[in-house]
Amino acid sequence: MEKITLTVDHSILTNARKAARKKNRARFMNKMKKNKAAVAGGIIIALYLLIFLIGPLLAPYDPYDVQLEQKLQAPSLEHLMGTDDKGRDIFSRILYGSRLSIGVGFSAVLFGGTIGTILGLIAGYYGKWIDSIISRILDIMLAFPGILLALAIVSALGPSLINVTIAVGFFSIPMFARIVRGSTMEVKKLEYIDAVKTLGANDFTILAKHVFPNILSPIIVQASMRLATAILSAAGLSFLGLGAQPPSPEWGAMLSSGRDFIFTAPYMAMFPGIMISILVLGFNLFGDGLRDALDPRMKN
Amino acid sequence: MKDEKVLEVKNLQTYFYSSEGIAKAVDGVSFTLHKGETLGIVGESGCGKSMTSLSLLRLVPSPPGKIINGEILLNNTDLLKLSDEELRKIRGNKISMIFQEPMTSLNPVLTVGEQIAETIRLHQGLSRKEAWQKAVEMIRLVGIPAPEKRAKQEPYQLSGGMRQRIMIAMALACTPDVLIADEPTTALDVTIQAQIIDIIRNLQQQLGMSIIFITHDLGVVAEICDKIAVMYAGQVVEEGATDSIFAKPLHPYTNGLIQSLPKLYEDQEELSTIHGTVPSTYDYPIGCRYAERCPFATDLCHDQQPDLMTVVDDKKVRCWMYSEEWQGKHLRGAV
Amino acid sequence: MTLFILKRLAQIIPVTLGVTLVVFLIMQMIPGDPAIILAGEGASTETVEELRENLGLNKPLYVQYGEYVNDLLHGDMGHSLKNKQPVLEEIATRLPITIELAFYSILITIVLGLIAGIISAIRPYSIIDASFMVVALLGISLPSFWLGILLMYVFSVQLQWLPVAGWDSAKHIILPAITLGAGGAAIVARMTRSSMLDVVNQDYIRTAKAKGLKGYVIIAKHALRNALIPVITVVGLQFGSLLGGTVLVESVFAVNGLGRMIVDAIRTRDIPVVQGGVLVASLIFVVINLAVDIMYRLFNKRIDLN
């Protein structure tokens, strides 16, 4: 075969590369912009993250400062959300508590998501007996209804916020693993996987470069939805007195102590509840929107 | 009898509206179908042939699709002017339709007998029992052995070829005037395709309906159709009797299409091709839509859109080469 | 079909064993000496040793597990550390309450969820659809324990229509059942809607339209049956969330069911009661899952072909 000499102006290639990247980003942003729900969710999450980062700096009072003479004051300019039964400023406690409530959610999902994704990738890609074993273990984990598995774990490890994180993360493992396993099995069947196999790529390369990037969308969607559930579950466990312990300003715990004063000081339970609900709403909206933007099957 | 017009479509335009713009899927399509005749609509993917067929029964998914202009005259009644209720009585009764995917076009949770019988009950007002018997008869008619048993089965228990036969039985149950067949054999193997074509042809002779046969397969068209409309970029570019179109295609696109098929009875070192790609439905050129790919294109072609003009007898073509303007400059019959 | 049921039954055995193993291991996860914990703080060394001997805590782990399963098979879930009563007896008095609560809640989940989902899907992107979906979104976002408190505040404290807590009359059931069923109803509604919208775009619906069928026949006969198939699975999963949710809702409304029993037992570190409660709830869920799977299979015969 004749040797072909090619002269190409390399600036054309570099420019083409830049343009391609820009176009891709613009396409995704465009899709997201059209999705009002996702944008609303994104804004909510961003606001909470802001509170998470700088909230404690804004707090007007010490969240642990007991002022019994100021107890159970209704919301006012002085105490935006009122004071609790120990006279602590609820607004300040909410700001401080954001670190706990949001942090627990993220840590738990990071923990469960990582393990679940790895298990799902392995089970889905290798199939056969490896899949059988992993799937059976997941079945057992899923046989525990709702947060009961987390509850059981906390009962053994003892009540604390860290244990709640572990427990909630643990029970989200099978949710991730299932989604990832299913998506992996779908992607594995696609011809481009066969093509790279034929080129001689090893399993790790195939999984890391060709399978994982293509199942990222369902993982991100799942993570967003799971964050909502994880925050709810963690708050629930704290509400039951099994997570953060008084005087911690964790929102679930605050809600729990507020419930005894529902006749006299309903705002004690209202504000932490509102904070949890809006945050969870944000993640649900974001997850919904993301799914619509990323999942080709959901397209009209 | 052949001269009796059954269906006449005039200047049909179906557009799709999305954030990316307006897709002119069907852009001014006209044709006439006579009694007992088979009209083939051919073209490559995206040319608008399927959307034309869906428009005829107003089945275009809406939104985003919308029929914005035209007339669809069935025995001189304009279907586009009917109320939904009036149109409903025509669907499946006067005009019926079969689709490309026999796997997904039948309801997976109902028996095939019931799916045929419900059409019969609806349009002919027969009792449950009578309708069921008629359904079984229809299944027998399309050549499925043991029709009594098959009628009670659900679609997943049947093969692809059998499901397409069921679709045909369903479509013909009320002896319609027009059958629209949208790529009915594309998903099937050749030996099964041959069976289905055979059945459609036989039943046409028995029942006398007119057929609109939509396909991308020139061979199938050549075998089954009396006349052909070739579509390109939302428009009919050539129309005429099947034999004359294959013997002497007038439009450069029709010619290119026929030439790029590998021949079964001839050795060729290289196939002739049409260079380039179809223009985007969102952004058609102002001139002839084929000009960019056409080896004969001139400035005139790029600047102005040609009309579908009658050349000889019944043959129509949308190409400047056959116009008077062109005659002055070039010799006729450059193809 | 019979083979499927038998296979599915056979699958239950390893899952059930797995569940018992996990519940058994909970005991092992406790930091420190289980004998000391079981004996209670401040117990003398002899008491601890005696307990260790009695409960076989000095035997190898697998022997202990074997004995645990053997005891379970004989209906022995151990004794409460607090009141020394058999755990099974305690569960027997609590379970009916929880089942009653769960029954009404799942009823709310299914009925409300399906109706809202179908109405939304028939008129997608309409005002009624939008309002249903906003409510559904709230339904999945509000923590049940907070929703419970809100409802209690409105209907019991402010309006005084319904009792605050307890489990004595039909009126007592209303708020907890709504609280517990609301989240599920929201999920079922969303699922039904998206499943319906999915089905409406299928080829066979186009076929039905091409046949000239009436709109309501297409919805009721052709679309709904297919759309409900994936909803079955979702309803099945809701049973799980529901059983888990009883823990929170029973605590909010002071209902003396299984959930509250577990929470109280965790607070007092009454481990055998926790084990028994979690085990029973899980086994119930395993059986419900089996039933749901069989139903799914009955409705969807196409499964597994190809």
Add this chain to the structure above:
Amino acid sequence: MTTKNMHKPLLQVKDLKQHFALKKEKLFGEKQVVKAVDGVSFDIMPGETLSIVGESGCGKSTTGRSILRLDEPTAGEVLLFGKNLVEMTKKELRLARKDIQIIFQDPYASLNPRRTIRQMLTEAMSIQKVVPPAQQEARMLELMSFVGLRPEYLERYPHEFSGGQRQRIGIARALAVNPKLIICDESVSALDVSIQAQILNLLKKLQRELDLTFLFISHDLSVVRHISDRVMVMYLGKVVEIADKHSLFSQPHHPYTKALFSSIPIIDKEHRKERILLKGDIPSPLNPPSGCSFHTRCPFATDKCKAEIPNLRDITPTHKVACHFAENLV
């Protein structure tokens, strides 16, 4: 076609079998086995194009995948330059795959949507270390010009291309490792005729210029007629006829081949043959008929066909048929 090595096959497939076990459906039923490929043997000579034709479920694609061990074959040998691919370890196989590449049917599923063309080609070259990194850039540009794509397309993602262009990219990726044999698995089936013609011309040109050997799998007989030197017809996992293309198309011996040929819709009236309509459907490969698997649809079947499996035997030195009555049916 080059004359060197004319008599040494590049690839030999011997008694290849690919059986898939299905889940049991009935309680006391036997475990069902789909014999997707059931004892297929053939050789491919260097520089030639052998086609496999057949209808769905005949095992043509599975044969291609088994050769590459994308599906592990149940039995048989696949000898590439005399070395058996089936017995190789995973590592040896990875190296050997450099010589055989595959081009798929679906222009959408065959390219990783998250990688640019540059990344795909670089990866292909790096895995097999066929080109030193310093020369990869030049080689990439060469590959792009081979398949008729503009160099700046290297930076684009697959979704920015049309179906025909994607097939060109798939071809470039396969060529990146300098393969000897390319398996084309329905590579032009998803394309419109005008684009199909472009790709077929490209494949022929590449074969001439790069000395490639093709195993071309397709259901489209006119495409097969155009591109092949020899053609093999499969039915229900078995080879029913294999011959050089002129002999096969002018004088098919097997009744199935004949029916298949007569079923093709043809534009030119003069070439239309009397159609042989086969009765019924293709039987399920789950329960292939006894004896000759075609006997249920064969117009000439006898009791012998029901009982005995016909061997693939020579009718002429270049024409093999698996039919008891091949000579009587011409």
